[in-house]
Amino acid sequence: MKRSLPRKASFLEVKMVFSGIPFLYFFMPIFFLLYYLCPKSGKNSLIVLFSFLFYGWQEGRFLLLMMGIIVIGYSFGIFLEKSQNIFLRKVLITAAVTLYLFILGYFKYSNFFWENLKNIFSLEGKIAAVVLPVGISFYIFQMMSYNIDVYRKNCRAQKNIITVAAYISMFPQLIAGPIVRYKDIEQQLISRKHSINQTYVGMRRFIMGISKKILLANQLGECCSMFSQRGESSVLFYWIYAVAFMLQIYYDFSAYSDMAIGLAKMMGFELMENFNYPYTSKSITEFWRRWHISLGTWFRDYLYIPLGGNRVSFIKWIRNIFVVWFCTGFWHGASWNFIFWGLYFALFLIMEKVLFSKNGKKERKKDMLSHVYVLFFVMISFILFDAQNLKAAADNIVGLVGIGCDLIVGKESLFYLRQYGMVFIFSLLGISSFGKNIVKKGIFLLTGKKQVIELEMAGMIGLLLISSAYLVDGSFNPFLYFRF
């Protein structure tokens, strides 16, 4: 009988997330009622108040930390703009970035560093485990980008601390992104329009997000949990797990982005898209243009390009790629498997650039093999991502080719394939625009119209009720990206 360690997601506590009953039926309606009634001048204050409540609900002890970061970021912004001395500006931005990285390093990486130092130098003793505040990686990166943009004079420093607080703490994107740049929503923070259409589209996006999370991601997560408790070691089960986790992480994270973008739209903000059908990519390079776009562009603009990007010698370019992908991996979690996960992609990106590009500009030919190549190696990457340690990752990867397996197909794996078969089918339909187009064509054939609001409305209410029913019935509602 095979027993793995519990999956990481199972350690997550229940929190007030968008896909939870307290948010959906208490926080959200009350907030929007007050928000739409509130005069324009008070809207940002209301956002800050409710965002603090939202954050405090789950991380009461870290609310002060977030407030402190807001004050620090606001102050650095003001000082950076006031200062005309180039040297002083450099000192200020270095101090700001160092401080942010120190805070992030302390809360996110101190346990990791201490464990590794202990192993390397055979040290003894313990340090008190540092608890990771929810969303710290997101809001620290946002604040860093704000200060850097003020330093680069890409935007003006915000004089009103409430506006800065609204930017950092805005609850839709506070704990799981997208990583919004201040300069992208600077104007919206000061003045934004609200319309019925915007509220409707935002609400539709939010409901699609919550449905993806609850009806697909959570069920795929259950399937992965069954794998970690398996009594059978078969090749089929390793494949079920690998595909299920690959789909789960996509639906989990993209659903959260959908909910964030939808809620922000209801508030009058246009946030950047974070996912664009990444599993339809034909290269790993393309995959990273479509997956967690806000993080990829953040590292591109604030690390890769300052390092010289690709306008440097080949060796330096290789260095730049490795630095960026080391940081990308490490950003995802304080563990070696995340670092290797990042470096794994660095290797593919270099390989694609060197082997498949003509003059470094064109990507690989478009064909079915390209899709298979991307899906397979991305799937392997997520096994590494999900594993408790490198050995567990290696076991789960070699299990795909039968190493360490007792069977090719077993009763248990077949059962779970049947149990989650429809979830897999629905999930696979949704990873490209294919599923969406089928629905659109179906509606057009039935009604002769491209959009039927009545049908959409019925669908939205239906999905909301079904999602609520799933929430009421069970508490299996982890969110993978909380670790970051």
Next chain:
Amino acid sequence: MKERKKQGLAVILIFILLFSIPLLFLFTKKEEYSTSERRVLKELPKLSFTTIKKGEFGRDMEEYFLDHFPFREGFRTLKAAVSTGIFGTKTENGLYEKEGYLVKMEYPIHQEMIEYAVNKFENIYESFLKEKGSQCYFAIIPDKNYFLADKYNMLSIDYEEFYRFFQEEISWAEHIDLREVLTLEDYYKTDTHWRQERLEKVAFLLGEKMGADTKAVYKKKKIEMPFYGVYAGQWSLPVEGETMYYLTNSVIEDCKVTSIEGKKNREQKIYHEEKFTGKDPYDLFLSGPQAIQIIENSRATSKKELIVFRDSFASSLIPLFVKDYAKITLLDIRYVQSNILDHYVEFKGQDILFLYSSFILNQAKALR
């Protein structure tokens, strides 16, 4: 209607839905107990600086909201309908329905649990039974999954392996295989338990092996209200009620039943019809879960005594044993520490029966 107006209507309707739930939540009476799930529902958590700081308040409030959500049962039914109807899941809350029976898909064998059970029984044997020369018997009651899993490609524990393990590890007892006489029809459709009116064959088999005469004439009494077992609530989808019967005669009715609770003794009866309308209708038999119960039969055909280490399945079977035993002691070590049993029971070479369902053995941490 213009598109904009329709969109506005959609927004209003969804907000009405979002507001109606909290309003209903605020103004409806909060139940303390869920009959369908047979559990106490969460109370309103205490608001304090400490609970907020630790994040406990948020977590407890979420549980409170979930437990008292308006139309909770309706939502659970909707979820089950979507889960089985649209997603085609084979189990719902760990249960599946085949041939009209709701069955818990117990899987896999929890090796550490069954080893724990064996150690517990071994300690009891070594501490109280070995020196007294008691004749020990061991019987496992298979769950409904035993009868249906293979037929419908559902998962189940490896019953052969499970039975073999206990047979090999518990060598000091004579094993009686109840699978020889039990069929699926001997169980309630909506409950874990077996039907008492079909257990005479089980009592006969056990009695035959243990040298006890269990043959008797019983009156079959019907409970007029429908019986909904523990799975009916967990299943969430509508199920039909069942008919519950119990077997009785003048010997059973004359038995004296005493429940020992610490230093207090409480007089009981074999059957309590009024318990049928309580939290668990199966409590009709011997008043449900009890740590120590003594059944004394002054009209017994012998002076023999029996001690039964048991779970709730025994409550309905043991009344069929009273004929030949002057005294039967029932010990449920889920509710009393097994190492202090001699404080309450005098072990003096009585017949000993360990009678456990496969469920309890596979989740044996409940044994104390």
